[in-house]
Amino acid sequence: MRLWKTGPQRNIVLVRGEGNHVYDETGKRYLDLQSGYWCNVLGYDNPKIVKPMQEQFKRLTNVMSAFSTNEIKEAMNQLGKVLPPELDRISFLNSGSEAVDLALKIARAATDKTGLVVNERGYYGATAYTFSLCGAGRNTSYLPNPGELYTLPAPTPENCTGWSCLEPLKKLVQEGNDNIAAIIYEPVIGAGIFVPDIGYGEQLRKYADELGALLISNEVTVSPAKSGKWFAHQHDNVVPEILTLGKAIGCGFPVSCMITTGRVEEMCDGKIYHVQSHQNDALSGRAVATVIKTIMEEGLVDRCAEMGEYFLERFNEIKESYDCVVDARGRGLLLALQLGEEYAEQGEVIQWDLIDKGFLMDYHKASNSFRFFPPFTITQKEIDEFIKVLKESLSIHCG
Ligand SMILES: Cc1ncc(COP(=O)(O)O)c(C=O)c1O
Numbered sequence: 001m002r003l004w005k006t007g008p009q010r011n012i013v014l015v016r017g018e019g020n021h022v023y024d025e026t027g028k029r030y031l032d033l034q035s036g037y038w039c040n041v042l043g044y045d046n047p048k049i050v051k052p053m054q055e056q057f058k059r060l061t062n063v064m065s066a067f068s069t070n071e072i073k074e075a076m077n078q079l080g081k082v083l084p085p086e087l088d089r090i091s092f093l094n095s096g097s098e099a100v101d102l103a104l105k106i107a108r109a110a111t112d113k114t115g116l117v118v119n120e121r122g123y124y125g126a127t128a129y130t131f132s133l134c135g136a137g138r139n140t141s142y143l144p145n146p147g148e149l150y151t152l153p154a155p156t157p158e159n160c161t162g163w164s165c166l167e168p169l170k171k172l173v174q175e176g177n178d179n180i181a182a183i184i185y186e187p188v189i190g191a192g193i194f195v196p197d198i199g200y201g202e203q204l205r206k207y208a209d210e211l212g213a214l215l216i217s218n219e220v221t222v223s224p225a226k227s228g229k230w231f232a233h234q235h236d237n238v239v240p241e242i243l244t245l246g247k248a249i250g251c252g253f254p255v256s257c258m259i260t261t262g263r264v265e266e267m268c269d270g271k272i273y274h275v276q277s278h279q280n281d282a283l284s285g286r287a288v289a290t291v292i293k294t295i296m297e298e299g300l301v302d303r304c305a306e307m308g309e310y311f312l313e314r315f316n317e318i319k320e321s322y323d324c325v326v327d328a329r330g331r332g333l334l335l336a337l338q339l340g341e342e343y344a345e346q347g348e349v350i351q352w353d354l355i356d357k358g359f360l361m362d363y364h365k366a367s368n369s370f371r372f373f374p375p376f377t378i379t380q381k382e383i384d385e386f387i388k389v390l391k392e393s394l395s396i397h398c399g
Helices: 047-059 070-082 096-111 161-175 200-211 262-268 282-297 300-321 346-356 380-398
Strands: 014-018 021-024 029-032 087-093 115-119 149-152 180-185 214-218 242-245 256-261 325-331 334-339 362-364 369-372
Touching: 029 380, 047 282, 070 087, 070 282, 087 096, 087 262, 087 282, 096 180, 096 214, 096 242, 096 256, 096 262, 115 161, 149 161, 161 200, 180 200, 200 214, 256 262, 282 300, 300 325, 300 334, 300 380, 346 362, 346 369, 346 380
Parallel strands: 115 149, 115 180, 180 214, 214 242
Antiparallel strands: 014 021, 021 029, 087 256, 242 256, 325 334, 334 369, 362 369
16 A cells, blocks of 8 residues: 555655654754744644643543643633733644635625635645635636635735735725635745735735625634734734634644634624534644643744744845745745745755755645745754755755
8 A cells, every 4th residue: 555646755755753853764854944834833742732742632622512621721721821812713624624614604694795805826735625715726627616706816026016916905905895704815835935024914904895795814824923913913903804724733633723803703693514424523632721821931923933044044145145045935934945946946945845844835836836844843053054054055056
């Protein structure tokens, strides 16, 4: 038997993790600049996470959705300390895809409308419904037809002078479109790490209000803490009606959250049915409460901002010194380094060279960019070690 093919695979078998590193079966050590698949943000084998989760597995794991647990109550208590107060209705689910899927169902049910506004660079998930909204999933024969769908260009500096990337929304308002259920956006676009100017969320809020649509902030990849604020939409003065979280919220445990307001719950008027085996599990509650508490106790929101700034400064130095690098961008510990078009093919060569040298990192072909989602516990020394080896590789492979 072999795994269903999901993309390029190397014959590296990872056997354990410790702190910011993972080890393969030969004992080779790698600095994990990806936090697993952008999830394991508090380091591997962190006793602050491992001990409560071990204890929880023994005490109580999964319960029927008709019952509550102390763990879910504690997760809501911890989240309530850091979320905007309006966002006080929550469902704990298992994956980011599921949280986005439910957010979209809710938006359509609450508004009695079907149209959606998405981003051309956005990723929404792997379920049939969410993937049908992604660039690669649109207009395929094997996925549901996403219906009335409008796409915004990515908020890059070239695309978005004077908010020009929001022209399609202006047009929808001018045309009097009354069928838009939601505008769904990522405050930093994970697929390429595109960082909009401050004020982007407020612009979207304004258009959502004019269209009578809900604003969904999809923060599965970019929150909590990673962007240098608890939640990435908080870089703007805006509160979405729906917030989706995943990945880092469980720090390696598969849990996600769909969070919304009492008003949206009322608007749905009992129309939504979403019950699933592992919804609101005690284990999920314990994971979320533990992660939020640890981030708070260790001041990791500020640390993400500081380390991200340090990392980005090093990337900007690289951009000044290497012709093949055309852009360095980031917000907090969400970072990207982009190669020029003519060097696009070298990206994977450099990626695998660095993996061979002990640094797990990603190359996103669609944007010619190396992407970095390092753990919140990364140190300056580790960043410096990586930058040194990255420079050597860039010198060899793209001059
Ligand atoms: C922005 C965004 N939304 C949704 C998802 C789907 O999350 P998951 O892979 O946990 O289902 C991802 C995953 O990368 C994502 O980046």
